[in-house]
Amino acid sequence: MSVIRNEVRRATYLDSIVLMRMSREIAALAGVEEAGLIMGTPANKEILREAGILAAEGEKAEAGDLILALRAGDARAAEAALIEARRLLDRPSTLGAAAAADAPRTLRAALRELPEANLALISVPGDFAVAEARKALDVGLHAMIFSDNVPLADEAALKREARERGLMVMGPDCGTAIIAGVPLAFANVVPRGDIGIVGASGTGIQEISSLIARAGGGVSHAIGTGGRDLKAEVGAITTLMAIEALDADAATKHVVLVSKPPAADVARLVLDRIGRSAKPFTVCFIGSSDLALPANARSAPTLKAAAELGLGRPLASRAAALSPLHVRGPYVRGLFAGGTLCSEAQVVFAAAGAAVSSNVPVPGAATLAGAPAGHAMIDLGDDEFTRGRPHPMIEPAVRDGPLAAALADLSVGVVLMDVVLGYGGHPDPAGHLAQALRQRRDGVAIVASVTGTDADPQPRREQVEKLEAAGVVVADSNADAAALALAAAGRASARDRGAAAR
Amino acid sequence: MSLALERSPDAERDVAVVRAGVFARQVCRRGGRGEVAAVFERSLYVRIGDDFICIGEPTIGNGPTTLIIAARMAELALRRGQRALLSNGRIAVGDALLDLSNCATWRAPPWPTACATLPATCANIARRATVESPPDSLARAVLGAIDTPLARLARARIAKFASSLSVEWAKAAEAFGEGGRAHHPSSRTIVGGHGVASLRLSPPYGAVRDLIGLGYGLTPSGDDFLIGALAMLDALNQTNVHAALGRAVVAAAGRTSLLSASFLRAAAAGHVGENLHAMVAAILTGDADAAVTAATRIGHTSGWDSLAGAVVTARCADDHRC
Numbered sequence: 001m002s003v004i005r006n007e008v009r010r011a012t013y014l015d016s017i018v019l020m021r022m023s024r025e026i027a028a029l030a031g032v033e034e035a036g037l038i039m040g041t042p043a044n045k046e047i048l049r050e051a052g053i054l055a056a057e058g059e060k061a062e063a064g065d066l067i068l069a070l071r072a073g074d075a076r077a078a079e080a081a082l083i084e085a086r087r088l089l090d091r092p093s094t095l096g097a098a099a100a101a102d103a104p105r106t107l108r109a110a111l112r113e114l115p116e117a118n119l120a121l122i123s124v125p126g127d128f129a130v131a132e133a134r135k136a137l138d139v140g141l142h143a144m145i146f147s148d149n150v151p152l153a154d155e156a157a158l159k160r161e162a163r164e165r166g167l168m169v170m171g172p173d174c175g176t177a178i179i180a181g182v183p184l185a186f187a188n189v190v191p192r193g194d195i196g197i198v199g200a201s202g203t204g205i206q207e208i209s210s211l212i213a214r215a216g217g218g219v220s221h222a223i224g225t226g227g228r229d230l231k232a233e234v235g236a237i238t239t240l241m242a243i244e245a246l247d248a249d250a251a252t253k254h255v256v257l258v259s260k261p262p263a264a265d266v267a268r269l270v271l272d273r274i275g276r277s278a279k280p281f282t283v284c285f286i287g288s289s290d291l292a293l294p295a296n297a298r299s300a301p302t303l304k305a306a307a308e309l310g311l312g313r314p315l316a317s318r319a320a321a322l323s324p325l326h327v328r329g330p331y332v333r334g335l336f337a338g339g340t341l342c343s344e345a346q347v348v349f350a351a352a353g354a355a356v357s358s359n360v361p362v363p364g365a366a367t368l369a370g371a372p373a374g375h376a377m378i379d380l381g382d383d384e385f386t387r388g389r390p391h392p393m394i395e396p397a398v399r400d401g402p403l404a405a406a407l408a409d410l411s412v413g414v415v416l417m418d419v420v421l422g423y424g425g426h427p428d429p430a431g432h433l434a435q436a437l438r439q440r441r442d443g444v445a446i447v448a449s450v451t452g453t454d455a456d457p458q459p460r461r462e463q464v465e466k467l468e469a470a471g472v473v474v475a476d477s478n479a480d481a482a483a484l485a486l487a488a489a490g491r492a493s494a495r496d497r498g499a500a501a502r
Numbered sequence: 503m504s505l506a507l508e509r510s511p512d513a514e515r516d517v518a519v520v521r522a523g524v525f526a527r528q529v530c531r532r533g534g535r536g537e538v539a540a541v542f543e544r545s546l547y548v549r550i551g552d553d554f555i556c557i558g559e560p561t562i563g564n565g566p567t568t569l570i571i572a573a574r575m576a577e578l579a580l581r582r583g584q585r586a587l588l589s590n591g592r593i594a595v596g597d598a599l600l601d602l603s604n605c606a607t608w609r610a611p612p613w614p615t616a617c618a619t620l621p622a623t624c625a626n627i628a629r630r631a632t633v634e635s636p637p638d639s640l641a642r643a644v645l646g647a648i649d650t651p652l653a654r655l656a657r658a659r660i661a662k663f664a665s666s667l668s669v670e671w672a673k674a675a676e677a678f679g680e681g682g683r684a685h686h687p688s689s690r691t692i693v694g695g696h697g698v699a700s701l702r703l704s705p706p707y708g709a710v711r712d713l714i715g716l717g718y719g720l721t722p723s724g725d726d727f728l729i730g731a732l733a734m735l736d737a738l739n740q741t742n743v744h745a746a747l748g749r750a751v752v753a754a755a756g757r758t759s760l761l762s763a764s765f766l767r768a769a770a771a772g773h774v775g776e777n778l779h780a781m782v783a784a785i786l787t788g789d790a791d792a793a794v795t796a797a798t799r800i801g802h803t804s805g806w807d808s809l810a811g812a813v814v815t816a817r818c819a820d821d822h823r824c
Contacts, residue, residue: 149561
């Protein structure tokens with residue numbers, strides 16, 4: 001027999017996204033049939049009444065109170081759910097208080113606790129990042145600046161100052177690094193090895209390092225530079241310093257460089273420096289062609305190719321073994337959390353001669369203006385989607401709206417997506433995606449890649465299993481996923497042409 | 503750079519307030535004792551009697567009840583329940599002393615003129631809301647075809663709201679001619695005390711009472727809907743209808759949380775935050791993409807729910823050919 005339980009928290013204000021997430025978590029608990037976490041206004045009590053989950057205690061709630069209401073299969077399940085719900089409700093303040101009490105509040109205080117530190121990770125609003133980085137440089141620390149919204153001129157000046165002191169500034173907007181085996185910010189758990197990575201691309205580093213790890217290789221260091229380091233105004237200051245560091249590092253036998261196509265003068269500067277190294281290099285300027293590379297360097301058109309060249313062998317791929325997908329529409333809609341993964345998909349499409357558009361177009365792709373049409377690759381981590389909102393790698397619900405729009409668009413036959421795992425990311429992105437796909441209609445194939453490793457906080461194998469259980473075709477790499485999606489859409493397109501001819 | 507970042511960690515921290523919304527400034531000018539009611543990653547709310555002010559980092563955006571400070575929220579290490587003292591243009595809370603002496607007052611820019619494509623823009627937005635708005639939003643309930651307890655209650659109530667609004671609009675149209683506009687730039691002029699000829703319409707008390715406090719989130723969806731409706735009426739220069747709806751909203755404010763009521767009172771007086779302002783301005787200029795993008799930047803469902811309020815109201819405007 002079902003049991004209804006209500007609990008009221010007096011004058012409690014929680015962020016809407018937190019409320020939504022907790023509601024979902026409580027509703028998903030074992031034995032819970034229905035649950036709601038809602039402000040105790042008279043109108044909301046009517047909603048709970050309508051849902052049949054308002055009890056006497058909830059009736060007494062006032063407008064500023066928070067009502068937790070649930071219906072469970074039996075008393076034991078209801079009690080267990082309430083205990084878990086209380087834990088969830090208490091978690092934010094507990095964590096916040098503990099963090100506030102324990103964390104050092106200034107760089108100098110942090111240094112007193114860890115005097116041997118040689119790198120400061122700076123994650124503050126962009127307005128303050130340069131000042132904080134200068135404080136780090138002043139005390140002899142390298143700086144990794146996670147923050148974005150730092151003016152380009154400030155970045156260039158900061159990097160020049162750092163270089164004069166023999167220190168490196170990684171970033172701004174440096175989301176990923178692995179230094180001496182320690183993952184920083186959004187990074188995956190990969191074994192140490194002999195491949196060094198220098199990247200102006202966070203998800204580029206994540207995909208390459210994960211592919212290397214899954215193929216049995218390892219990474220010595222992965223040094224993020226920030227997305228604008230290879231612009232003419234900055235002149236690749238950090239990239240050149242990182243190459244210098246890896247060139248001098250005995251543990252590094254091969255260096256992979258990944259970035260968007262740089263300014264021509266900057267590319268020459270970087271390639272000249274590579275040419276002076278005795279080590280082999282792989283250069284992945286994603287979307288560029290006609291690179292005049294020195295003899296010790298090879299060009300990789302995709303992140304997958306970069307990993308293969310770094311490893312010195314091709315990666316296994318299940319793509320050919322996956323059943324052909326039959327889809328209703330001729331177009332692929334790519335919905336990406338990772339900017340470089342979005343670029344890589346465009347490169348795969350362009351290489352196959354397919355017209356593609358994007359909000360972050362690579363050379364050869366069209367700029368997406370207005371509602372997506374045709375093959376369209378959308379970087380949902382771009383500023384236009386994330387200003388004032390969490391990044392889709394942190395909050396996968398950001399993708400729900402565009403996913404629903406793609407599923408409702410009859411011209412779309414394949415939705416192509418990335419799931420990026422690792423530190424800093426959402427604890428269960430595949431679980432969320434599987435839920436969001438419940439409204440999926442027949443005839444739309446969902447093709448995904450999962451960037452990460454089984455050692456990540458969200459083990460990759462479990463994430464892949466969740467996706468496959470939801471009917472998602474999971475490819476071994478983002479490049480494979482893009483190729484699979486294009487092949488399926490191409491078959492639909494050929495079928496449509498055949499039907500039209502008949 | 504703020505002095506706050508240069509001070510010793512052990513000393514009381516002076517933090518400059520760089521911008522203040524008009525309501526936040528009024529509350530600070532009055533002074534009083536308050537309490538930290540909620541702390542989020544980039545902002546916090548201080549309750550002073552029945553008023554709330556939001557204190558936040560620059561990235562949260564300006565608003566009528568908001569103070570933007572030149573410091574990081576995490577550095578202030580403030581906690582829910584801490585006492586706040588407002589006096590002499592300063593707020594003492596925890597170890598921080600927030601100083602308003604050099605802050606600018608933020609006001610939303612003037613509304614753009616509504617273009618002829620307003621009905622088409624609204625139709626486009628309504629279509630997108632049916633699939634892109636969060637499933638637990640009022641926007642999805644009203645503009646889509648979802649079946650939830652909220653949707654079942656909300657649809658009839660929104661229809662009643664639109665009907666009530668139309669009745670009052672018709673009265674205004676009869677008094678002032680087509681469109682029902684009064685001849686002054688904005689309802690803000692009333693708040694500012696500039697006298698204008700006006701028509702006292704009947705506030706839609708019942709319709710507002712049914713919607714206020716309805717739905718999920720920190721600010722219930724029904725409140726967001728009403729704020730969107732008020733913003734659209736202000737943007738369309740529908741002073742008399744705006745005033746009538748505003749009176750109904752203020753009268754029913756006790757049926758929602760105090761925090762949400764503070765936003766509603768500001769909207770009733772013609773003041774909304776800059777993200778919401780950008781959203782409504784985009785509707786007026788026919789840029790559906792920009793309106794949707796702006797909506798997605800406001801909370802989880804709040805932006806979409808305000809968008810629904812603005813669209814439903816603009817459709818009423820179309821009925822009266824504004």
